[in-house]
Amino acid sequence: MATAIVLSENRGEMEVAASPFLYASMVVFGLSDYETSYLLFALVSLLALVAAILLLCRHLLVPFHWTLVLLTIVASQFEPLSSDVRVGNINQLHLAAVVGASLLVSPGRRHLASFAAGTLLGFAAALKPNVLLVPVFLLVGLWLDGRRASAAAFLAGLLASTAAAFAGAAAFFGGWKCWLAWRDVLPTLLTARYGVAQGNFGLAALVHQAVGVDVSAVILLLLLFLLASALWRSRRNPAGTPAGSESGRAGLLLAGLGCAFMILSGPYVWIHYFVLALPLGAYVFFRPDFGLPRTAGFVAFGLLLVSTTLVQTVAPEAFVLQALLLDLPVLVIAGLGLRDLARRAQPAPSRPQDPGSRPPGLCYVPRENEAVSGGIREQYTIRDLTP
Structure with missing residues (x-):
């Protein structure tokens, strides 16, 4: 319906924002007829979605039965995914690229993995620059963590x-x-204004409809300021509580924040863009600590997954309500993500390992898990492994 409204208000024309690389890449799906080509593209996109969710849940240590539950809900109730399938967009491919790259930059991996992550996100951003903030955030994270070679x-x-x-x-x-030609048409795309009724469900579009002022740049600057503050605070408190955002998951957190910032600040955020909110949503949903943050993440992610489908069933033309029920959960999970980023412990500076600094045959092994405020803290003991 939103597409029909846009066409009717633009004399049957629709501006094309995709890059030349996207159109060149689609030739791999150009088979004998459109139906077969579309079916192949939909199948590849579906496989990318399933792989992304499986990798995401595996990295978050989610039990397999809960992974299947999440897959079922996303496939059956998540309206942004249904929209992405209907219009043949590439958000499922972007989701796989974001999740894959965030895992490739995890600590302990070879520099070749970081190179592969950069390559993956470079191609993803060249297809469509919706994920442009993700490589920037990951690069900053690698640099601040002292992993200069990986960066x-x-x-x-x-x-x-x-x-x-x-x-x-x-x-x-x-x-x-x-x-x-694409460079010349971009200013036209950025100056055109589509409202919530045309399917532009971003937070900036909601604010513009309410007050008549374009606040996209203001929202982005505010979010970047909050990100910089969170990074500064985490570095000022290197002994902070990891709260689930230990260095192994910092890449996923930063990548998820990059996607959430795009959704909240973008001048054009169609409903299928909210597929990219899944990484950060899953991160805060499966957080290891308890209390109000866990409850807020649970409610926000639940609303993000099912609210739009319910509203469309009851009131399909309540576009403002649908936008609110998508933007507010993303705002909450972005806030929780920034909170975790500010509290995460920074890794100690790397230094050459002294072979004589630890007695031979001794290693540190987990002794027990002790529940503490803000997460699970592992206690360690020393075990003599000398024969």
Whole structure:
């Protein structure tokens, strides 16, 4: 319905925001007829979605039966996913790229994994720049954590894939003019204004409809300020409580915040863009601590998953209510994510391992799990492994 409204208000025309690389990439699905090509694209997108959720839940240590429950709810009740399938968009592919890259930059992996993560996100952003904040946030996170070699490998992969995407699209269209034309049309896309009734469900669109002022840039600057404050606070308190956002999951947290910031500040946020809220939503839903933050994350993620479908069943044209029931949960999970980021413990600076610093045959092994305020703290004991 939103697409029909947009077409009727623009003399049957619709601006195209996708990059030349996206159109060049779609040639791999160009089979003999449209129906077969669409079916193949939908199948690849579905496999990407399932893989992303399985990897996401595995990284968050979610039991397999709860993973199946989440998959079932997302597939049957999550209206943004249904919209993404109907319009043939690429948010499921973006979701897989975001989750995969955030796991590839986990501590303990080789620099080649960081290069692969940068390559993956470079191609994803070249397809459509909705995920542009994700590689920026991950690069900053790697640098601040003192993983300079991994940051350099990530940046190298990002630049290499971006250059390959530009060159590939130029070769497909027979020159660089395709990118120049896309550059020229971008200002027109950014100045056009679609309201909530046209399917623009972003927070900036809601505020614009209420007060008549474009606050996209203001919201983005405010969110970036809050992110910088959270990073500064975490570095000022290196002994802070991890609260589930230990270094192994910091990449997922930063990637999820990048997606949430896009949803909250973007001038155009169609309903299928909310598929990218799943990583941060799952992060706060399966958080290890208890109390009000756990309850808030539980309620927010639940509303994000099912509220829009329920509202569309009762009042399909209540666009403002649908937008509110999507934006408010994303706002809550973004706040919880920033809270965890501010409280996470920073890793100690890396230093060469002294072979003589630890007696041979001794290692640290978990002794017990002790529930504490703000999470689970592992207690350790020393065990002699000498034969």
